[in-house]
Amino acid sequence: MNLRSRIVVLAASIVLLAAMAVAYTVFRGAEPTPAAGAATGRPLQLLTNGRLSYTSGTGARKVTSVQCDRAYAAAGTVACLRPVGALSAGALVVMDSGLHERRRVPLTGFPNRLRVSASGRMVAWTLFIDGHTYATTGFSTRAGILDTRTGQLVDSLEGFTVIKDGTPYRNKDANFWGITFAADDNRFYATLSTGGRRYLVQGDLAARTVRTLAPGVECPSLSPDGRRLAFKSAVGGDPKRGWRVSVLDLATLRTTPLAETRSVDDQPVWLDGHTIAYALQLSDGTNQTWTVPADGSGKPRLLLSNANSVSPAP
């Protein structure tokens, strides 16, 4: 081949390959994955491949362009943990029900849990923190709270006074995750990990204290009546063996295992007083959201395919 024909071949290749890349982007990449239509019977907010979506309960799903790693909504407040962008740090974005941004808090770390209190006032999140991970044997998390009414920001629960088994306790290895707020927007529940063990703690935001209640309870989620906690607990106390979902009665501290026997690594959500929802990640990396009765009866039921971070619609 002489130089001219080589250049012609090169030019043709450039045009062809560019057309290929553009065609792929236009026909496939730009289109959000079509949502599976399933009637849920109630209006829900969810994430479809990281995009904030809504379903009215009839099966149709509206996928917005708002991107979140985790999302939650309650009483007109929509909270969204923005993923780390190529150029931007992660952030907590608080929006109203029309998805207009009201507050943005830059956060470093990888979004893990997110909750809005039932009144829509308190937003609580958990991030996996990078960098710490290597120096310690386990992972490292940071859990924070934003009061959307006063604007008060608690960057990390690690500054709170810990009362463990009735006595003040200090340990640098303390990690908190999975906050859930009570109706008074002051009391909350969360997980504390320290000395290789995990505890359910009850917190008092105004007093900046937390005290341990029970061992082995992770990612608690308070029921609408405020009397029960849905949570995950490590099988045999060993997180490597996976997690089971159960419900804890706060008055009696009695635990009821739910009918779901697969491993659930999620902070459960109460869709109503007797239905728990949770996400399962499939081996291909996509998410499904399932429901199971809160009293330990019945069977798990697939709620939505290709959906995580499900919460009642704002």
Added chain:
Amino acid sequence: MYLSTLTRPALGRRGGPVAANVVALGAVSLVTDVSAEMVTAILPLYLVVGLQFSPAAYGAIDGLYTGATALLRLAGGYAADLAGRRKPVAALGYGMSAAAKLGLLAAAGSAAGIGLAITADRAGKGLRTAPRDAMITLSTPPERLGRAFGVHRAMDAAGAFAGPLAALAVLAAVPGSYDSVIMASFCVALLGVVILLLFVRDSPGPRPPREALRWRALLDGPGGRRLAPASCLLGLATIGDGFTYLLLQQRTHLAVGWFPLLAVATSGVYLLLAAPLGVLADRIGRLPVLLGGYLTLTATYLLLGEAPGGLWLVVAVTVLHGTFYAATDGGLMALAGPLLPSGLRTTGIALVQSGQALAYLLSSVLFGVAWQTWGTRPALLAAAVTSLAALAGTAVLLRPAKEVTA
């Protein structure tokens, strides 16, 4: 017949133009690096956010893949020498990396699939580097190797500079579509293969006599006795970009999302300095420039360990790191080329690169352990001391080499 040259005078006032083959190889590297860095820019986020790998784990996995492909590199180098043809081996390597991008799309989030695709990508990189560098040395007279490698690496760095920006451009046009970035990267990688097939000439020359292919010739010569041990020492002096950026992030509380831009800035410095430092190496000697380059690495460790944090530290570390690459990456190959028998040039270069890669793997694992047990400051101090010792060893090993080159 083969060495058509550019009419445009190349960098540097003296000396003739850079061989067209070197420029063609540079163009292939440029395009391929655009493709590779497009994916590299988003892959950590994908892995870390999507699969919850910690950045340190990502760094370790990256090092592991690099080390694991060392054997394949040697095999590829030997095959190229045995056949007396480097281009097919290089084409296989470039093709494999291109195919790996499709594999990444096909993997669709499965950890095993992604691991496989990354391994194929690194294997392709391992396969192609030695034959490519051998073609550069065989297309260039020995006294101009520094500049030839400088020009090649500058083009390479230009690709590395543009890649993340291209990825950002795609993401800006189609927010959140990592798929599109990977597909675009695949198309760009294919373009690199097309340029290689169309414009790169395999270096000529009579087929080397059979006996030249004996390993002894390589192992008993300066390649085996001095270059390979020196490259291992140099590998030991390096802890890797992953750790460097991670430490910088810790010291300055930079958001993890800026990682890709640190790489872009480093490439920018590399791009600007590669050719001038190559010319400088041809003038004042390759060894001093190489050693000087590694001294900037020592300085980087000391800065990361001892200096107060702040924006200036980000700038200083990026500039030093880019200078390190510009002075050493092509410099070692330019130094090595003439010391290796031409019949075993590709194998010899593969040997040097493998020694460096394996020692680098070892040093990054050791650094990780040191970080974990002693903390960052003592670990960095140990790295600085190690690098100085390695430099002294290299200086002793490679010093007489100048007489051989002359």
